[in-house]
Amino acid sequence: MNVLIADDDPVTRLLLHAYVKDWGHTPTMATDGLEAWELFQEESFPIVVTDWQMPRMDGMGLVSRIRGESPSPGYVYILVLTSRSDKQDIVEGIETGADDFVCKPFDRNELRARMRAGERILALEQELAEKNRHLEDANARILAANQRMTDDLEAAARIQRAFLPHCLPTCAEASFSWHFSPCDELAGDMLSVLRLDSRHVALYVADVCGHGVAAALLSVSLARALSRLSGPDAILVEGGAQAPTLDIVPPAGVAAHLNTWIAGAESELEYFTFLYGILNLETGRFVYVSAGHPGPIHVPFASGSATFPAASPPAIGLFPESGFLEHAITLGRGDRLYMVTDGAIEAINSSGQEFGQERIRGALEKHSRLPLEESVGEFVTEVARWRGGGRQADDVSVLALRFGPVS
Numbered sequence: 016m017n018v019l020i021a022d023d024d025p026v027t028r029l030l031l032h033a034y035v036k037d038w039g040h041t042p043t044m045a046t047d048g049l050e051a052w053e054l055f056q057e058e059s060f061p062i063v064v065t066d067w068q069m070p071r072m073d074g075m076g077l078v079s080r081i082r083g084e085s086p087s088p089g090y091v092y093i094l095v096l097t098s099r100s101d102k103q104d105i106v107e108g109i110e111t112g113a114d115d116f117v118c119k120p121f122d123r124n125e126l127r128a129r130m131r132a133g134e135r136i137l138a139l140e141q142e143l144a145e146k147n148r149h150l151e152d153a154n155a156r157i158l159a160a161n162q163r164m165t166d167d168l169e170a171a172a173r174i175q176r177a178f179l180p181h182c183l184p185t186c187a188e189a190s191f192s193w194h195f196s197p198c199d200e201l202a203g204d205m206l207s208v209l210r211l212d213s214r215h216v217a218l219y220v221a222d223v224c225g226h227g228v229a230a231a232l233l234s235v236s237l238a239r240a241l242s243r244l245s246g247p248d249a250i251l252v253e254g255g256a257q258a259p260t261l262d263i264v265p266p267a268g269v270a271a272h273l274n275t276w277i278a279g280a281e282s283e284l285e286y287f288t289f290l291y292g293i294l295n296l297e298t299g300r301f302v303y304v305s306a307g308h309p310g311p312i313h314v315p316f317a318s319g320s321a322t323f324p325a326a327s328p329p330a331i332g333l334f335p336e337s338g339f340l341e342h343a344i345t346l347g348r349g350d351r352l353y354m355v356t357d358g359a360i361e362a363i364n365s366s367g368q369e370f371g372q373e374r375i376r377g378a379l380e381k382h383s384r385l386p387l388e389e390s391v392g393e394f395v396t397e398v399a400r401w402r403g404g405g406r407q408a409d410d411v412s413v414l415a416l417r418f419g420p421v422s
């Protein structure tokens with residue numbers, strides 16, 4: 016270890032040089048504080064042994080420079096040699112930055128013991144610095160991994176949002192609107208509107224069990240599977256590329272197909288609720304299956320009174336041999352259907368109360384004369400207002416349709 020020694024007495028310098036070298040260190044000599052400071056700026060000295068009284072710059076001046084202007088990256092242990100014994104002098108030296116004192120004339124063993132104390136302090140400081148470097152490296156790796164995860168989550172969320180119905184079917188017989196609000200970066204909800212042929216439109220809302228990556232992967236896989244409207248992998252329609260027409264698969268058949276698909280997956284924990292219906296644009300007949308999902312909320316134009324049609328368990332994927340019941344609603348001109356996930360129904364306020372079906376009914380009735388898109392927005396706002404500042408615990412999704420031309 017490099018040791019800088021500053022003393023104007025040549026005999027003391029010779030003794031200190033011999034002792035320090037004998038103890039395994041590399042001594043560098045200076046005749047006063049100013050010379051010592053110049054040497055200190057050129058080389059690293061973890062230990063400095065300095066006399067108090069010296070010409071040009073005394074020991075306290077050197078200590079003050081080292082503590083205030085030191086280029087050294089690590090701690091410097093400073094040992095002051097002095098013939099002063101007044102307590103006020105010692106206090107002044109400590110406040111200036113000295114670590115320890117040895118009274119002149121010094122004893123070799125005492126000097127050795129006090130230097131060893133400095134060596135221990137420096138070793139601990141070096142060990143702490145090394146541990147801090149390891150912690151900084153580990154923290155940098157964690158931050159990099161977190162950033163990669165964040166980037167991956169954002170990319171996955173973009174992929175998931177790409178399957179949402181950004182371009183809704185355009186037809187004179189019906190209009191559509193939707194809202195999708197995930198509780199996390201990735202959602203377990205999925206919804207869409209698909210034109211099956213010139214007379215039929217399919218609508219679905221799905222709510223995958225759980226949240227996060229696993230739920231999002233299943234919801235994206237589901238959306239991808241349902242988006243195929245031709246070819247052998249199509250689920251919503253049947254008929255090969257050479258067939259003159261495609262046969263529409265009824266809702267119960269679609270649910271059964273998905274149930275078989277999920278039941279064959281490796282994970283036993285994957286399941287989702289599924290509300291799927293087909294609207295006949297000519298007759299207004301809406302045939303649907305509600306696999307463990309809240310049924311479509313019907314708001315007739317004539318009365319404006321919301322009703323909750325039948326819903327049937329079980330969810331998709333719970334039981335391999337499940338059958339699914341179909342239900343039907345005939346819509347009149349101006350009638351509306353709202354398909355919501357349980358994130359809206361089960362929204363909790365500060366008192367622990369759920370928003371519930373009755374409040375959903377009231378909210379939809381209150382806004383039933385607004386344009387469809389505005390009614391969806393007002394409904395979502397009421398759910399958020401009910402929740403207040405509380406955390407959104409589940410995805411909130413709404414898919415709505417209005418039957419009949421808009422006047």
